Amino acid sequence: LYDEHGFDPREVQSVEDLHRIPITSRQALQESADHDVVAAGTDPKRLIVRSTSGSTGRPLKIRRTWLEQNLLHLYRLRALESFGLSRRDRVLFIANHRPPHPSDSKLLGRTLTALKLYRERLDVRASEEPAAIARELMRFRPQVLSGTPNLLLLLSQALTPRQREAFRPRIILSGGEVLTAVQRARLEAEFGAPVRNVYSSFEFAVLAWECPATGAMHTNDDAMILEVLVDGRPAESGEAGEVVGTSLHAFAAPFIRYRQGDVATRGVTPCACGQAFATIAQVQGRQLDLLTLPDGRVLHADRVLALLVAGNAWLRHYQITQERIDRILIQVVPTSELSTETLALVHGKLRALVGEGVELEIRVVPNIPLEPNGKFRAVQSLLSAGSGAEPPGPATTVPVG
Numbered sequence: 001l002y003d004e005h006g007f008d009p010r011e012v013q014s015v016e017d018l019h020r021i022p023i024t025s026r027q028a029l030q031e032s033a034d035h036d037v038v039a040a041g042t043d044p045k046r047l048i049v050r051s052t053s054g055s056t057g058r059p060l061k062i063r064r065t066w067l068e069q070n071l072l073h074l075y076r077l078r079a080l081e082s083f084g085l086s087r088r089d090r091v092l093f094i095a096n097h098r099p100p101h102p103s104d105s106k107l108l109g110r111t112l113t114a115l116k117l118y119r120e121r122l123d124v125r126a127s128e129e130p131a132a133i134a135r136e137l138m139r140f141r142p143q144v145l146s147g148t149p150n151l152l153l154l155l156s157q158a159l160t161p162r163q164r165e166a167f168r169p170r171i172i173l174s175g176g177e178v179l180t181a182v183q184r185a186r187l188e189a190e191f192g193a194p195v196r197n198v199y200s201s202f203e204f205a206v207l208a209w210e211c212p213a214t215g216a217m218h219t220n221d222d223a224m225i226l227e228v229l230v231d232g233r234p235a236e237s238g239e240a241g242e243v244v245g246t247s248l249h250a251f252a253a254p255f256i257r258y259r260q261g262d263v264a265t266r267g268v269t270p271c272a273c274g275q276a277f278a279t280i281a282q283v284q285g286r287q288l289d290l291l292t293l294p295d296g297r298v299l300h301a302d303r304v305l306a307l308l309v310a311g312n313a314w315l316r317h318y319q320i321t322q323e324r325i326d327r328i329l330i331q332v333v334p335t336s337e338l339s340t341e342t343l344a345l346v347h348g349k350l351r352a353l354v355g356e357g358v359e360l361e362i363r364v365v366p367n368i369p370l371e372p373n374g375k376f377r378a379v380q381s382l383l384s385a386g387s388g389a390e391p392p393g394p395a396t397t398v399p400v401g
């Protein structure tokens with residue numbers, strides 16, 4: 001890659017030179033042989049290997065030494081501490097837990113737990129029925145509940161009125177998917193506890209976590225260099241661009257200016273709370289959550305969502321699928337009886353946004369299934385799904401409007 005771009009790593013003398021380094025894509029790493037993505041002198045067989053869920057195409061293998069793997073764990077602990085989690089808290093994690101890799105003894109976590117320096121946790125599989133998770137919840141009685149926003153919402157709906165009355169968590173941890181303002185408000189209302197958001201990925205673990213004082217997201221500046229780029233230049237505060245990350249603790253298999261595939265809005269630096277971290281104001285999510293319209297406009301899904309959810313208390317669950325360049329399907333699960341007038345009103349607003357050249361269907365359904373990996377995509381474009389194609393390049397990553 002560097003040869004192709006005529007780039008010599010010796011040119012890099014300080015962080016100021018970072019922008020000279022060509023950006024690496026997920027696809028480039030996927031297509032490379034094992035020995036090509038690890039550092040010289042590193043035996044790939046001795047590394048801990050984890051695989052991404054591949055929700056956007058082919059999975060990516062991530063390789064770390066034991067120390068690198070466990071260091072990331074400590075960054076996560078720091079974020080949790082800042083949310084006010086105490087070491088005595090019981091935490092219920094709803095996620096797709098994988099068995100540990102043979103090279104990973106989990107020694108650090110086990111030691112911390114044995115010394116009572118780490119909290120009690122229960123892992124529940126995301127693929128379990130929400131009612132079964134609700135029963136686990138009532139048995140374990142966690143103070144902290146962690147999961148993707150959509151799984152947490154499904155769980156809240158599965159609670160019986162009596163369970164709901166009896167279960168009062170202190171903190172709700174949201175991660176793994178974009179958390180929308182509507183989801184946050186609903187989760188806080190359902191569980192009666194504040195929601196704290198973590199922006200994480202397989203590649204970098206914690207990229208940013210919510211500042212409890214300002215609501216901005218602190219970027220994990222001593223673990224990685226997080227860039228937000230617009231046409232290759234750094235985004236200004238308030239400007240949205242693509243997230244590119246450089247890990248400061250990945251020596252066995254480096255991530256250097258790696259395109260994460262998300263769009264985020266740059267916040268103020270440093271954070272107004274007084275801590276030294278830079279911030280991002282908002283994570284808009286996967287670049288694939290962009291809808292490309294026949295007239296050439298690229299519409300960020302947030303704008304469609306904003307129209308769909310604004311003032312619509314009847315909306316329990318939804319999914320937006322761009323099936324073709326000229327066809328968008330919006331599936332909605334209503335909480336109550338939905339009048340045709342309401343539907344027509346929503347349809348009219350959405351029509352005004354996407355224009356006349358697009359077939360727009362709003363379909364009322366009883367439920368929307370999760371993907372096989374337990375995740376839920378509120379917005380998906382089938383235009384590029386499964387092709388393993390690159391997310392759209394910088395020229396198309398900036399949301400319209």
Ligand SMILES: [Zn+2]
Pocket residue numbers: 211212213214218271272273274275
């Ligand atoms: Zn802050």
